[in-house]
Amino acid sequence: MYSCERDEGWSRVFRLLDFGIAVNEQFVIKSGQVALSRSNSGAFLQFNVYSIDSNFPVFFHSLYPRTLLGSRGIGQAPSISGAPEIIQVDFEEPIIVPAGVERILVSVKKIEDFYNPESAQVFIAGTGEDTGVSWYEGCEDNYSLTPTIDLTIPVPEANFYINVTGEVFSVQTSGATTRLSHNLCDDIIETNIHSCTSSYIYWARSFTLEEFGISTNEEYEITSGQVGVNKTGWLPEIRFNIYKIDDNFPASFSETDLIGSSQYQQLSPNIDRTSQIIQVDFEAPIVIPADVERILVEVHKGIVYGDGVAFIAGSVHDNGVSWQRGCTNVAGGTTFDYNEYVSTADFGRPDANFYINVTGNVNHVTNNFEMNISNICSEFLKEFSVEQKANVASVVWDFGDPNSGVNNISTDVSPFHDFSADGTYTITATVTGNDASVEVLTETIDVKEPPTAYGIDNVYACEDVEGTGFSSSFDVSGIYDQVLGGQTGKIVKFVDGVGNEYNVLPSPFINSIKDRETITVRVSHQDNPCCYSEATFDLIVNPMPDLDDLDDQYECDDNYDGVTQFNLLKIKNDILNGATNLQVTFFHENGQSIPDSNLETVENKEVDIEELKIVVTNTDTGCSVEKTFTIIVNFKPRAFELTDLLGCDDNNDGISEYFNTSNIETEVMGNQSGMEISYFDVNGNPLPSPLPNPFKNTEPFQQEITVRVKSPVTECYAETTLVLKTSDKPQIDTPQDIYACDEGEGFAGFDLFGIESTITGGQSDMNVSYYDDLGNDITNEISANYQNTEPWAQTIHVKVENALSPLCVSETHFNLIVNALPEVNMESDYFLCNLEPSLYLAVENSFGTYEWEFQDGSIVSNSFEATLVEAGNYSLIVGRTENALYCEDIFHFELVRSVLPKITEVTYQELSDNNFITIIADGDGDFEYSIDGINYQDSNTFEGVLGGVYTVYVKDKLGCGDDSQNVTLIDYPKFFTPNGDGVNDYWQVRGITDYPDAEIYIYDRYGKLLKHLSPQVKGWDGTYGGENMANSDYWFVVNLNEGPKFTGHFSLKR
Known part of the structure; x- marks a missing residue:
């Protein structure tokens, strides 16, 4: 068997009855074995035990059954590389298989250890001889339990070595070993009773010992207890407490009446909604004294850590009351004390039926021997025995059944007795010991004949819908009486193939499993529903006769x-x-x-x-x-009469390639549709269908073709005849190219009025059509003033059809060509300086005609050149003949005489932070300006001008005159630095050289006169009385004498 690094599972199925485990016996699994042939330590192994039903191996949204009975870890996979080894695991806590379970699935699960670098491959071993099926999941991609024989790589004799070992215990045992339980069956279910996190809860059942055959002369030594739980969290624990109680319970309950307690046992945190039976084997037995008549078996749910949540399970059938203290208060209900015992009915769960039991040994306080009775419900034959057989010399049994005759007495140490009728019997055993002592043992037993499920014949019905395998007409009305066979006091339960349960089968019945479904019938005692017998029968669906859909x-x-x-x-x-x-x-x-x-x-x-x-x-x-x-x-399709077809004969040989067959099918079918058209020559040979278009005749001048109209469904058809006749092809001429003068952008008007006559030569019965290069029909646009649509040159395509045979066509074309107009390089304006007498102009001399005309209509020149004197508007007409067509063009221009520039005004600003000069001049030329006669600019304004005397200029850019004028700007520096470096060593007012009599006075901040200057000197050197003046602001006054007086201030910086 192969393995892989993924999670894997190996499983075996066991039918408990095959191993002698009866329906009223629990199987207490205490150990398991698995054999490995090779193993690596990169994974963990564990045993899982499930109960399975007839749905196996298919489970709803689950790889494994949801009925997990228990999981026990094996631990890390061992390292095995030699001979196969058997791995034995003794379970710390047994796995309980409830009574009534028919089959179990024992799985060994491998879980990859992601934190372990070692390989996770584990190879299971098998045996040579085997009697069952081995199931596998893991390395396959079908994600389901699969028999090894059905794997992608089949392993037909895998024979997985997997087994479990345990003890069988009858849930109805009495005698030396007795179980106290109010749960009539092991059919454990959810109770729907709430639980509390981080809280203690006490679940309990009360037992009257006499009801279980334990007299006040007998001690009851409890060795184990069982409780059903589900939905556990992290991490609860349980302990069994045994109390003595009286008839006033629960009012008289006191924790001081505790007889004994078991050890605590942790609950696994992974128990889900499928209830499990948890067994606690007491480390120290709890002995119930002989004088105790009634006890309370309490299961204390404690907390190791975490939320400690656990929910108690119950059973369907029960004959007692369930008690709880702690976590009993529910919203809207009665409020109970935390330590108060109340029945589950008191807080809304009367059918909780807590699954709680204890098992132990009954010891007579004076006798040396104890009687054991095997009271298996499904067997009328009962087995009896005496404990301490080694000390028994002889036994005389009286079964209290005189109707059984001589069989009522037995001297066997372990006899069987077949009771004669249902009833309550007192069994007496007179035991003589090896020491000659005599003890009389007495027990009472209820005996009932096992229920019988009588055999039922299979039921047949016809399927409702062909091929489905399902029927709604199964007659099961007599099944109920048939399975009982006259028995009374019995409960009948039916289970269909998908697990649905019925008390009475509805009739007619609808099967749930296709073709064949097995119905299980269980017959049980009315007062002991866990004691039952079963029978099965099949619902067999008879198929309808196989009948395919019929063609119409x-x-x-x-x-x-x-x-x-x-x-x-x-x-x-x-x-x-x-x-x-x-x-x-x-x-x-x-x-x-x-x-x-x-x-x-x-x-x-x-x-x-x-x-x-x-x-x-x-x-x-x-x-x-x-x-x-x-x-x-x-x-029958109709073949309508066809019009004769005419084809163009372009060489008078009686053969035409131009027969138009496009309308044949429409014409021959009329308003019919969905038909097939075929064609045949006069000899019945098939022709292509549809006929090629255009079609070429094979018989000269006239040919007959049979046209058949056929229904593709029925093959019905009708025929008619198609006649092909040839006609002559039009004879046409190709026109010469046509020219026109350009009217703009290569477009012109063309006279095409007589073009059709030119092409056809006057023939009649001709249809002439015209097309552009794109195939667009422009026939309606052809006129005496046709405008070309392609600039400069356009090809017109001509198609001439024989009006009697439209496919008889001749084609030609002609060109429309636009002559370009003469072109000269002329300006729209010419300028002549008024200083010049005239302007000479000349153009290209290759044209045929020239005409220079002044605005008054006078002709200046008829040559390619002209001398112009007068200012005004002129025109030049240039013409030439090309392609036998004369074309001319006209050009207009103006002669302008320029006026000389003249400065009319100069404006300026002085004594400011932004001095400027603006020159204003008259004239019609293109002028430029300067304030130094060297550097010229297009703008007439000069900004940031320093004080001084300037000559401003204006001149025509084309050299047509200039003008100039002087202007003076007065200004002064805002600071000076008299430090002897030759730069700004003196302070003087600028632009006053034209005022020789001007006077300049310099003052300090206190008004003290420091210097008197004239325009003729360099200026003030920053001293007073031979001493350098300090860095500071100084004030001045300028008196121009002939003009205004102005003042200001400046800074001295050294």
Whole structure:
């Protein structure tokens, strides 16, 4: 068997009855074994035990069954590389298989250890001899439990070595070993009782010992306890506490009446909603003294850590009261003390039926021997025995059953007795010991004959819908009485193939499993529903006869009346196909059956179309199936008369390649549709269909073709004749190219008025059409003033058709060419300086004609050159002849005489932070300006001008005159630095050289006169009385004498 690095599982199925485990016996599993042939340590292993039913191996949204009975860890996979080894695991806590479970699945699960770098491959070993199926999941991609024989790589003799070992315990045992339980069966379920996190809860059942055969002369030594739990969290623990109680319980309950307690046992945190039976084997037995008549078995749910959540399970059938203290208060209900015992009915759960029991040994306080009774419900034969057999010399048994005759007395040490009737019997055993002591042992036993589930015959029914395998007509009305066979006081339960349970099967019954479904019938005692017998029967679906859908039948209607005959015999024979257990019957739409003798000539009773029914019956099962099909009368297609076709003969040989066949099918079919058209020559040879278009005749001058119109469904057809006749091809001329003068952008008007006559030469019965290069029809646009649509040159394509045969066509073309107009390089304006007498102009001298005209209409020149004197508007007409067509063009321009520039005004700003000069001049030329006669600019304004005397200039850019004028700007520096470096060592007012009499006075901040200057000196050097003045601001006054006086201040910086 192979392995992989993924999680894997190996499983075996065991039917408990095969191993002697009866329906009322628990199987207490205490150990498991698995054999490995090779193993690595990169994974963990564990045992899982499940109960399984008839759905195995299919589970709803689950790989494994949801009925997990318990998981026990094996630990890390061992490292095995040599001989196979058997791994033995003794469970610290047993796994309890409840009584009534028929089959279990024992799985060994491998879980990859992601934190371990070692390989996770583990190879399971098997045995040479085996009697069961090995199941596997893991390395396959089908994600389901699969028999090893059905794997992608089959392993037919895997024979997985997996087993479990345990003890079998009868849940109804009494005598030396007795179980106290109010749960009549092991059918554990959820109780739906809430739990509390981080809280203690106490679940309990009370027992009167006498009801279990324990007298006040006997001690009861409890060795183990069981409780059903589900939905555990992290991490609860349980302990069994045994209290003595009286008839005033629960009012009289006191923790001081504690007889003894078991050890605590942790609950696994992974128990889900499937309830599990948890068994606690007491480390120290709890002995109930002989004088105790009633006890309370309490299960304390404690907390190791975490939320400590656990929910108690119950059973369906029960004969006692369930008690709880702690976590008993529910919203809207009665409020109870935390330590108060209340019945579950008091807080809304009367059917909780807590699954709690204890098991122990009954010891008579004075006797040396104890009686054991095997009271297996499904067996009327009971087994008896005496404990301490080694000390027994002899035993005389009296079964209290005198009706059994001599069998009522036995001297066997462990006898069997077959009781004569149902009832309560007192069993007496007189035991003589090896020491000659005599003890009389007495026990009471209730004996009932086991229920019998009588055999039931399989039930058959026909399926409802062909091929489905399901039927809603199973008659199961007599099954209930049949399985009981006259028994009374019994409960009958039916379980269908998918697990649905019924007290009475509904009749008629619908099967849930296709084709064949097994129904299990369980018959149990009314007062002991856990004691039962079972029988099974099958619901078998008889299939309908296999009948495929029938094709509709078609026949031709030669008489056009919608009625004809159909042959149905072939349909019948095809269905029978030699079968002798089938019966086939046909019916008209009106329900009238069709006799077999008429099947070959069945005439439809409804015009054109009729739906017939066919019924096929299996005479063995009585199952029948019916289908319908339609018989359809098709009209014979009509082949309408065709117009003769004319084709163009371009060389008078009687053969034309231009027969237009595009309308043949439309014409021959009329308003018919869905038909096939075919063609044949005079010899019946098929021609291409559809006929090529255009078509070329093979018989000169005239050819006849048979045209057939056929229904593709019925093969009905009609025929007509198509006649092909040839006609002559038009004879045409190709026109010369046509020219026109450009009217703008390469477009012009062309006179095409007589073009058709030029092409056809006056022939009649001709259709002429015109097309552009893109194939667009422009026939309607051809006129005496046709405008070309392609600039400069356009090709017009001409098609001439014979009006009697449109496919008889001749084609040609002609060109429309636009002559470009003469072009000269002329300006729109010419400028002449008023200083010049005239302007000479010349153009290209290759044109045919020239005409220079002044605005007054006078002709200046008829040559390619001209001398212009007067200012004004002129025109030049230039012409030439090209392609025998004269074309001319006209150019207009103006001669302008420039006026000399003249400065009319100079504006300026002085004594400011942004001094400027603006020159304003008259004239019509393009001027430029300067304030130094060297550097010129287009703008007439100069900004940031320093104080001083300037000559400003204006001149025509084309050299047509200039002008100038002087201007003075007064200004002063805002600071000076008299430090002897030759830069800004003196302070002086600028631009006053034209004021020789001007006076300049310099003052300090206190008004003290420091210096008197004239325009003729360099300026003030920053001293006073030979001493350098300090860095500071100084004030000045300028008196121009002939002009205004102005003041200001400046800074001295050293």
